[in-house]
Amino acid sequence: MSLSKPIYYFDNNATTRVAPEVVDAMLPFLREFWGNPSSAYAFGAQVHGHVERAREQVAGLIHADPKEVVFTSCGTESNNSAFNSALYMNPGKKHVITTAVEHSANMNFGEYLQKRGHDVTYLPVESDGQLDLHLLEKSIRPDTALVSVMMANNETGVIFPIAEIAALCRSRGVLCHTDAVQVPGKLRIDVKELGVDFLSLSAHKLHAPKGIGMLYIKRRTRFQPYLIGGHQERGRRGGTESVANIVAFGRAAELAQATLEDENTRVRALRDRLEQHILATIPNTVRNGHRDLRLPNTANIAFDFVEAEAVLLLLDQLGICASSGSACTTGSLDPSHVLTAMGLPPMRARGSVRFSLGIYNTDADVDYLCAKLPPIIQRLRDISPLNPDHPDNDKYDIAKARADHEREQAAEKEREVVAV
Numbered sequence: 001m002s003l004s005k006p007i008y009y010f011d012n013n014a015t016t017r018v019a020p021e022v023v024d025a026m027l028p029f030l031r032e033f034w035g036n037p038s039s040a041y042a043f044g045a046q047v048h049g050h051v052e053r054a055r056e057q058v059a060g061l062i063h064a065d066p067k068e069v070v071f072t073s074c075g076t077e078s079n080n081s082a083f084n085s086a087l088y089m090n091p092g093k094k095h096v097i098t099t100a101v102e103h104s105a106n107m108n109f110g111e112y113l114q115k116r117g118h119d120v121t122y123l124p125v126e127s128d129g130q131l132d133l134h135l136l137e138k139s140i141r142p143d144t145a146l147v148s149v150m151m152a153n154n155e156t157g158v159i160f161p162i163a164e165i166a167a168l169c170r171s172r173g174v175l176c177h178t179d180a181v182q183v184p185g186k187l188r189i190d191v192k193e194l195g196v197d198f199l200s201l202s203a204h205k206l207h208a209p210k211g212i213g214m215l216y217i218k219r220r221t222r223f224q225p226y227l228i229g230g231h232q233e234r235g236r237r238g239g240t241e242s243v244a245n246i247v248a249f250g251r252a253a254e255l256a257q258a259t260l261e262d263e264n265t266r267v268r269a270l271r272d273r274l275e276q277h278i279l280a281t282i283p284n285t286v287r288n289g290h291r292d293l294r295l296p297n298t299a300n301i302a303f304d305f306v307e308a309e310a311v312l313l314l315l316d317q318l319g320i321c322a323s324s325g326s327a328c329t330t331g332s333l334d335p336s337h338v339l340t341a342m343g344l345p346p347m348r349a350r351g352s353v354r355f356s357l358g359i360y361n362t363d364a365d366v367d368y369l370c371a372k373l374p375p376i377i378q379r380l381r382d383i384s385p386l387n388p389d390h391p392d393n394d395k396y397d398i399a400k401a402r403a404d405h406e407r408e409q410a411a412e413k414e415r416e417v418v419a420v
């Protein structure tokens, strides 16, 4: 398999390129040091030290104690494990609170919990993607076991005030989890300042391979393993350690701290230039999500009167990778649940594209995208029945689409009230 043409990668919130330094760090553990870290003989045991070194590196990234770091297979497993443990350890409590804009790892686990007789509150968000903390506070019940709010949203980059939320949870005796998968390398993470009980990361979002994640479990937090097996991870997660991936994660954690500055200056400037260019040169475009309380690398933009899927197809033909919604929901025709929760009409949500940049993006990448995008949008609008300037625009009933959307929203609210 080989790459036939250059790619222009603007989908770093979906996954990231494995850093060459990370590949170098992990290869010896595939080629030579392939022993089992639990083995007693030296060939295995020597590997153990490298796993523990990686644990220190990952702990350093979030200012945790290495003993508070449990390696998992992915961000999804970390999130699921936190929910599972919080409910298992509080058998009298059957309620969890999360938000309507979480990753599918939380959205769908919540649905699964509901089927199993638990109550789940999905907190709504405001039009800029922010949470109403008073509503969060009011939603906490005597039987609430866990509050889980992501630290930053993968679709819009909107940042949530986790320290405040965790303080609120503490004052009410409720466990607090945050999905911080999008944050390393973009914002500083300090679990002591945040005050959460659980925090999830996934290595493939920070230039390490897919299939390795971690769950931070605050010291003295009672924990029920999700994978039950051997005594790996101090009895908190069964299964032989994915040694090469763990070593890779450790190296990537170091790099993420080293590139924080670049991400917040150079990458942020690239993102801003891209966004400003789009908003200034293409009419009927809007930014989705709060302008400032946002990750430095993410731009989510609605292009009215076009379908994002069509935009992405034409970009793909030019080697440009971007996405609509999250990679995990691509292929479904439903508009993004995140943008819908922010109150975007379905047609605007369906015309929204996420560009997420990273440390490997260059000025030339942004120049290329800035040059290619406007004619693509123009071309699609010229043939779009959604376009009010188009002679066939009566084929699409905008008033009906709005009414449908409002009805959906009302139904959603009702479900919310039932859950609260």
Ligand SMILES: *Cc1c(COP(=O)(O)O)cnc(C)c1O
Residues within 6 Å of the ligand: 013, 014, 073, 074, 075, 076, 077, 103, 105, 150, 152, 153, 154, 179, 180, 181, 182, 202, 203, 204, 205, 211, 212, 213
């Ligand atoms: C990617 C992502 C996940 C899932 O991580 P996996 O390692 O792919 O399971 C969870 N939450 C957020 C916010 C993400 O962006």
